[in-house]
Amino acid sequence: MSQATILIESVDVLLLDLPTIRPHQLSVATMRRQKLVLVKVRASDGVTGWGEATTIGGLAYGEESPESIRTNITTYIAPLLAGLDATSPNGCMRVLRDSLQGNRFALCAIETALFDAHARRLGVPLSDLFGGRVRDSLPVAWTLASGDTARDIAEAEEMLDRRRHRVFKLKIGAREVRADVAHVAAIKRALGDRASVRVDVNQAWSQADAMLGMGMLEHAGVELVEQPIAAHDIDGMKRLRDMNRIPLMADEALHGPLDAFRIAGARAADVFAIKITQSGGLCGARQVAAIGAAANIGLYGGTMLEGAIGTVASSQLFATLPELAWGTELFGPLLLTEEILATPLEYRDFALQLPAGPGLGIELDEERLAWLARQYAN
Numbered sequence: 001m002s003q004a005t006i007l008i009e010s011v012d013v014l015l016l017d018l019p020t021i022r023p024h025q026l027s028v029a030t031m032r033r034q035k036l037v038l039v040k041v042r043a044s045d046g047v048t049g050w051g052e053a054t055t056i057g058g059l060a061y062g063e064e065s066p067e068s069i070r071t072n073i074t075t076y077i078a079p080l081l082a083g084l085d086a087t088s089p090n091g092c093m094r095v096l097r098d099s100l101q102g103n104r105f106a107l108c109a110i111e112t113a114l115f116d117a118h119a120r121r122l123g124v125p126l127s128d129l130f131g132g133r134v135r136d137s138l139p140v141a142w143t144l145a146s147g148d149t150a151r152d153i154a155e156a157e158e159m160l161d162r163r164r165h166r167v168f169k170l171k172i173g174a175r176e177v178r179a180d181v182a183h184v185a186a187i188k189r190a191l192g193d194r195a196s197v198r199v200d201v202n203q204a205w206s207q208a209d210a211m212l213g214m215g216m217l218e219h220a221g222v223e224l225v226e227q228p229i230a231a232h233d234i235d236g237m238k239r240l241r242d243m244n245r246i247p248l249m250a251d252e253a254l255h256g257p258l259d260a261f262r263i264a265g266a267r268a269a270d271v272f273a274i275k276i277t278q279s280g281g282l283c284g285a286r287q288v289a290a291i292g293a294a295a296n297i298g299l300y301g302g303t304m305l306e307g308a309i310g311t312v313a314s315s316q317l318f319a320t321l322p323e324l325a326w327g328t329e330l331f332g333p334l335l336l337t338e339e340i341l342a343t344p345l346e347y348r349d350f351a352l353q354l355p356a357g358p359g360l361g362i363e364l365d366e367e368r369l370a371w372l373a374r375q376y377a378n
C-alpha cells in the first residue's frame with residue numbers, strides 16, 4: 001500500500017427520532033416513529049462522507065439497537081478508524097473486521113461513509129466504485145401496513161393514480177392466518193391486474209400456519225411470500241418451497257454472504273432480499289447478490305426503512321447489479337414526515353430516479369438537520 005497522506009480524522013453519530021406519516025404495522029412492531037442512525041466520517045483533506053445504520057423497532061427486528069450502534073461506534077469503532085488511510089475503504093474495513101465481532105449495521109454505516117467520501121474525492125458517483133450502473137432508475141414497491149383493509153386499498157389507489165408505486169407489499173402475521181389472507185385477498189381483488197401484491201410475514205408463522213397460508217395466498221393471486229417462518233429454520237423454508245408454487249423470499253434469514261451461501265446451497269429460497277445493513281455493508285450486499293445470482297435465485301433490493309442516506313446508498317449498489325428481477329422497496333424517506341436533503345430524492349413513474357452527482361449524489365440540508373437535531377435528537 002502507498003504511504004497514506006489522507007487520514008481519517010473524526011466519526012460522528014446522530015440519532016434522529018422522526019415521526020412516520022401513519023402507523024406502520026409489522027408483525028414484530030408498530031412503528032409511529034423511525035429512529036435514523038446517521039454517521040459522518042471526516043478525513044484530513046476536508047472531505048466528509050455519510051452513512052446510515054437505521055434499524056426497525058428498537059430491538060424488535062435486529063440485534064443492534066440505534067443506541068447500541070451509537071455506543072459501539074463512538075466507543076470502539078471511531079478510535080480504531082482514527083488515523084487510517086481514508087482513500088482505502090477496504091483497508092479500513094479490514095482493520096475493523098479483524099478487531100471486532102458482529103455489528104453489521106454499524107459497519108455498514110461506516111463503510112458507506114468511507115465510500116461516499118472517497119467517491120466524492122474522486123468526483124464520481126459511488127456506483128462507479130462498484131463498476132458502474134446498468135440502470136438509472138429502480139422500480140420501488142410500497143408497503144401497505146396501516147392495519148385496515150379499506151385504508152390500505154385507498155392508499156394503493158392513490159399510489160397508482162400518482163404513478164408512484166404499482167407493487168404493494170402487505171405486512172401480515174399479527175392476526176390469525178385466515179383473517180390475514182382475507183385482508184390480502186380483498187386488496188388483490190380491488191387492485192386486480194393493475195398491481196402486483198406480495199406479503200411479508202416477518203417470521204410470524206409456524207410451519208403449519210405457512211402450509212395453510214401459502215396455499216391460500218397463491219389462490220388469491222399473491223406473487224411472493226417473504227420470510228414466512230423463523231429465520232433460522234432453513235430446513236422449514238426448503239420444505240415450504242417444495243410444497244408450494246408461490247415464490248418464497250428470504251429476508252431476516254440473510255445476514256450476509258455466509259447465510260446466502262447456506263440458503264442457496266439448501267435451495268431454501270426463490271428470491272433474496274438484499275439489504276446493505278443486514279449484509280454488513282455495500283461489499284457484503286454485493287456478495288449476497290453474487291451468490292444469489294450464481295444459484296439462479298431472484299434478487300430484490302430490500303430496505304430497513306432507512307432515511308435518504310441509507311436509501312440512496314442502497315440504490316447506488318442496486319443500480320450496478322446486472323439482474324434485479326423483483327425490483328426494490330427503497331421507499332424509506334417517503335414514510336417520514338421530515339426531509340433532510342437539500343433536494344429530495346425523486347420518485348416518479350413507479351421508480352426512484354438515481355442522482356448523478358459524486359459520492360451518494362445527495363446534499364444534506366445542514367441547517368434543517370441542525371433544527372431537526374434540536375427537535376428530534378435522542
Ligand code: MUC
Nearest residue numbers: 143200251303304305329
Ligand atoms: C422488512 O421486513 O422487509 C421493509 C419494508 C417494510 O415495510 O418493512 C421493511 C422490513
Ligand code: MG
Nearest residue numbers: 200226227251
Ligand atoms: Mg421483510
